[in-house]
Every structure is written in C-alpha cells, then in structure tokens.
Amino acid sequence: MTDLFYLTEGNPPPQNAAGGFFTTRDGRKIRYGVFAAVARPLQGTVVLLTGRNECIEKYFETIRDLADRGFGVATLDWRGQGDSSRLLRDRQRGYVRSFRDYTRDLEQFFEEIVLPDCRGPYYILAHSTGAVIALLASPSMVNRVRRMVLIAPFLAVPDLRVSIATIRRVCAVFCALGLGRLYAAWGPRPKLPTPFEMNKVTSDPERYRRNIDIYRAWPHLGLGGPTIRWLKAAAAAAEAVSDPDFMARIQVPTLIVGAGADQVVSTKAVESYARRLRVGSLLMIDGAHHEILQERDLFREQLLAAFDAFVPGTGDAA
Template sequence: MTGVQAERFDRRAIPSGAEEQTWIGPDGWRFRQLEWRQDKPRGSVLFMTGRADFYEKYLETFHDFHSRGWNITTVDWRGQGGSGRCGAHPHVGHIDDFATWTGDLAALYDQWHASRPGPHVVLGHSMGGHLVLRALTENLIQPDAAILSAPMLAPAGGGMPEWTAQLIAKFMCVLGRAGRRAWKAADNPLEPQILRQGLLTHDAARYSDEFFWFRERPFVRLGPASWRWVERAYSSTRKLRNRRKLSRMDIPILILATSTDELVDHPTIERAVGLMPKAELKLFGPESAHEIFREVDDVRDSALNACFSFLDRVAPPQ
C-alpha cells in the first residue's frame, strides 16, 4: 500500500493544502501547529509526537491518514520543535513536570474536538503515547478511539532499577543541574550515526529525512533531555501504571509495539494492554525498531493497515 505512495510523496516538503499555524495555549504559550483538512472528512485525527520530535518527521504518515479521508491536526509539544524551549539551552529537552504537557493536551483537545468533525481519534507516539494515555486515564480527553505507537509506559531497562535511576536524577536536580542535559549527545546517541538509526528505524532514507529538516529548519533540533525531564519521566510513567485506572479505560485503543524496542519497555506495554478491556496490540519483532511509522515499507504497511482496520471497526464514519 504505502510503498507506492512513498515513491510519490515528498517527505521533505510541507504538503500542498496543509497549513502551518500557531495555537495559543491558555497561558499564552505559542505552539506550532500543522492543519491538513479535507473537504468531506472521514473524521479527525490529532497526532502527538514523541520526545525531541517535530511534526515534519511524520509528514508521510499524515499523508497516509489524509489520503484515507481524515483531517489531520498536529502540534509540537511545549519546549520542542517549533514550540519554543522550556529551559535555557535550545538543544536540551526540559520540562518542569509532565502534568504541564497533559494540561496543554487537554486544552488543545477541547478546542480541536469542538471545531473538527468526528469521529475523533488521538494518536500518540512514544512520549506522546505516554501523555495521551495519561490524559485518557485522568479523563482529560475522551476521543472516540486512540492509537499509541511504541508508547513510553516505562523506559527500556538499562540494568538499573527504576527507583535507583530516579533517585540519581533527583540528586542531580538537588545539585542544581535540573536544566542540564542528562547524557551526552553521542552517548544516547543523538547524532547522525548508525547506532542511533538502529534504535529508531531500519530505513536509512527515512532516517536521513530528519537531518534534512535540521538543515532546512535548525530551530526544530533538540538533543538530550534534562535531569528534571528524566526524574519527572520516571514519576509520570509510574503514575500511569495504575492498575485500577487502566482497568477502567473504556475507550478503544490500538497499541503498536515492537518486542525489540530499546527505548521503551515492551513487557510493560503488554501488561497494560492486558489490563485495558478495549485495548488491542499489534506486535512487531526485530523487523521494526522504535519509530514504527518511519520504518521500512513492509512494516509501515502492516502498521497502517492495522490502524485503518481498527478505525473502521471502532470509529466508523458518522
């Protein structure tokens, strides 16, 4: 399906008909927004990206959904992409608390839901998937369906218990390093080299698109997270893994995941799917890395087919 589309679609240009806009949050923060509407929409999708992401990385996926009749709305998270920075250093991803982001999402969702035709679907990748699911469990948003791609329900294990890693991050914050980067760019790594590509995608061409946009729009580039981000990430993921809240989740959810993900913990995702009564899992193996929507054509086709089949069943046109 998408392999043919990928040859025709220019991933390095804003699509004709898509509009780059500014959304103003309740506190006056200026968020960068992309809007791609249909004349006769099948429904509306709100797409929220992952940590250090920016919406240009997912233009091809927006195209896939748009070509199926969906309105597309996406907004760079506060402190990422073209939505400014929350810390002193432009290349360090910083946030005071993840609740700031879920508050932004709730406000955005309310305006989006009121002004876009249904069915309404919220899609989140990685950190965005974490924040979407947290907003769902806290009843901040109530879409007709949700799709989560490799959601960050727990960081991938690195041989250190979570409580130890969070304690270290707390200690670094106490030392006054809350806004400093928690790792070197080459360690995690966040530079254009093969090791980082292996964490994200097997598709070298799609991977290189990111660096095209870094050159074309340098303001979208973001590097390591801050120590405060790390500490708050452990706190937020632990809060999200509330069995009672997950078991009460009655919104249809499709989760795309890969068993070899080195950035988020796959077993935690499977446990969460088992708790949520209307959750479904589309599981990939070593053929897919973390960024499923930016993988090779066979993986993308399979993931997109799962998404469209899911939406036809749970969110038919109104």
C-alpha cells in the same frame, strides 16, 4: 519555508495545510497544524501526538497517508521542542517540569482548536512519549476520543537493571540539589548526525536521511539530550499511567503497537502494559525498530493496516 511549516527536498507538505500558534495559560506559544482530508467519505479527525525531539514536519508522510484515508489531522509541537516555545535559555536542552504540563496543553489544544475547527469523531495516534501523554490524558478524553492507537509508549528503558521508580527517585535527588537542568544523557546535538548504521530508531535509510535533512536544514527545530528534570518527569508519568487504579480509569479503547526490535523503550514493558489494560489490545510488529511510522514499508504497512482495522470510519461521520 512556508508561512508556518519548514520544507526540505523529499518531504513535501500535505495538502490543505493550515495552523498557527496558541498561547498556553502559562504563556508558552505552541505551534500546531491542521490538515484536511483529501479523500471521501470523511472519517473524522486523527489527533497526532509526536514523541520527544520530534516536530510536525517529521510526520508529513503520515499526515498524507491519513488524509488519503479520509481523515483530517490535527497535531502540535510539544512545549520545549519543535517550533514551540523553548523552556530554557539553552534551546538544546530537552526540558519539562511535569508531563502534566503536556496534558494541559493537549486539553487546551482540544478546547481551542480541535473541537471548534475539526470534524468528529476524534481519534488519537501517538508515538513514544506522545503515547504516554495520551495515556495520562485519557481519563479526561473519554467523552471526546473514540479510540487510541499508541506506538511504542515510553514506559521503561530496555535492559536497565533499575526500575523506572528508582530512576525517578535518583533524578528527584538531583533536582532537589538544583541540578535538574543538566543533561541526563547525550548532551547537545552533535554537529554530525549519527550514521545510519549506528541509529536505533529505524531500518529505513531513506526515511532516516529525510528526517536528518529536516534538522540539518532547520536546526532550531531539533533538541539535544533530555535533562535530569525531563527524565524525572518522564519516569513519574510512566509510573502514574502504570498504577492499577489509574489504568482502571482508562475507558477509551486502545490499540498498543510494539516494535519487536525496539532499542529505545522496553518491549517487555509495552507487552505487559497492554495485557493489563482492560480496554487495551496489543500488536507486536516483529523486527521493527522504535519509530515504526518512519520504518521500512514492510513494517510501516503492518501498522497502517492495524490502524485501518481498529479505527473504522462511521456512517454518521460522512
């Protein structure tokens, strides 16, 4: 362990690492990291937003890739996961009251860390639920963020016969009955990790093993399944960002990247959303699983090439 980040073999930390904790307005401690670029010319800062049950350490490789392109990186562990404050006594339960709590934390992160300490221009690179948080926050980011790249946003569950609105309504009933802190799925983290052959997130065995090793060595960084309240909050956020009036307020140019073999979020929903978003464009990476940044080079390099094309450096940033 360093002073702030947790190290495992095969997952070296990026150079020029700094960070700490900030305290949210409702008293939660949020861990963040800031990583300076190692290449020139300087291209600005990428604000990297992780998905559910992810931590900063899982993105060390991606942070190094961005730093090698001349980008600084600013990232954080969302409340309730990673090394940020947990919201329930049982640390295993994935819980949040509302995704608006995440967007408020992101807003504070910008105000207290990114804008004062990180070089502009600013871009967002976000995965899964982090992508939904970015969409939810985007109307207030129009004068701060130049472009967003959103990977496999969690807008719907694949092959589910009920709508996301139905999921929200059913979860709301359970929450009204005082059951919101119960697991909605999966339960506590298993003592043994899911075998690679059964995982749904990546086809790369080495990166899968590397990420498993992080949570094996530092189990306090991991989570079990989501609670009913978390699922209600996620469904409500997916509904909110899909509302046509809300989508019309999104003005930040956005590249949405879908994983063609995604078994975690609905690829059809991702495609439909990108087509309806006025400032949006779509890249579908055929054959890729949900965690494209943790995928084989064949898929990962397509994403990074699209990022390079969509998020150019600017002369006034150097």
